[in-house]
Amino acid sequence: MKYELGILGTGTMGTAILGRIVEEKKLSPANIALFDINRDKVLAFQKDGFHVASDAQEIADNCSVVLFSVKPQHFRSITQTVKFSEKNTILSIMAGVKIDTLRRALNYPCPIVRVMPNMPCKIGKGVCGVKFSEVDPVVQTKVNDWLSSCGGIVPIEENCFDAVTSVSGSGPAYIYMFIDGLIKGGMEGGLTYDQSKKLAIETMIGTAESYRNSTEPLSELVEKVCSKGGTTIEAVNIYREKDLEGIIVEGINACRKRSEELSKE
Template sequence: GVKIATLRDLLPENIGIARIMPNTPCSVGKGASAVCFDGVSAEHTTFIENILSAMGVYIRTAESNFDAVTSISGSGPAYVYMFINALTKAGIEGGLSPEDSKKLALMTVEGSAAYAAAADYDLDTLTDRVCSKGGTTIEAVEVFREKDLFGIVSAAVKACRDKSELLSKKL
């Protein structure tokens, strides 16, 4: 994205700047955004934060974190859509109709996110609580571990972050 310093060079001195990284779920009030301010009045800061709150959640962070923000919440919906698509296709392969499989996959992701947000457990513990020793879920979790799901996601997020850094330097 365009850095505040770049905008500062183009705009009059007395203009406040808010750099914001929203994501597409903001359009349905379930977004995750980040914002940083430079020279923005308290009144305008409150106004902007109220808008961001209406679109979902937001964090205030340093501009130096925006490449990381881009790679997590800015681009994150695409990663989640890919997972939902994979889960849906797996359900279809298992015999579910495309409509039923998509419905179950979507609500599983939505419900799991809501439960994780409300739970008093970390994400590893939540994963473990769904698994039973010798049960079905642990079989799938072990495949994710063997295929290094965390490594795959980490590498993808890093590639996104690196590209964001590169594009920022070009602007």
């Protein structure tokens, strides 16, 4: 095969992954071919040394691993017109498209990697839930290496992909809301937006980093920050009274249910 990686769909997520793989020097642009029905969008990459294919069939014919980074509702327009072969490993980031559904649409016993990335992959600080199906171990190692340039990798059984969507795929929206609350609260106390933003973000990152390798229960860590008769407990009491944790879980459950519904459509 002429190219190691072919990308079908150079939109937000396709280019985020592409950007990281090249930035981390996992592959050079000369090893990557791109196709998008939006010609202007994909031609913009030509000057950087990527090969721009004239159609999706050229990607299937010349690329070992083919990334499907089109919207879920668009993949059949590819599988109905393009002939893939045993030489192609399919890498899919399409939300709600099950491995079996994709394999049936492709109509050959193809190796498939299903991945659920998230938005921070764009800066290499994201996380991907990954499931390999019938993929050669050498190709698995290669794909894991590429994906590691986007952030963490968590191997997931396929029946848990909706849960992955509800925690990490959609998670950036919930975290943005929490940061928004922290910033606004700080500003109510007289901080400027910039001061409050810096304090909020460093607190979020620092707390998450401290917890990364901790084995202490979170409830005990909360207690450690709350000294008796102190300040933190005043806020924590309100969050407990209003069941902040319950609200977060309720939202995640609603998100997961919607993801399950979309997977059936």
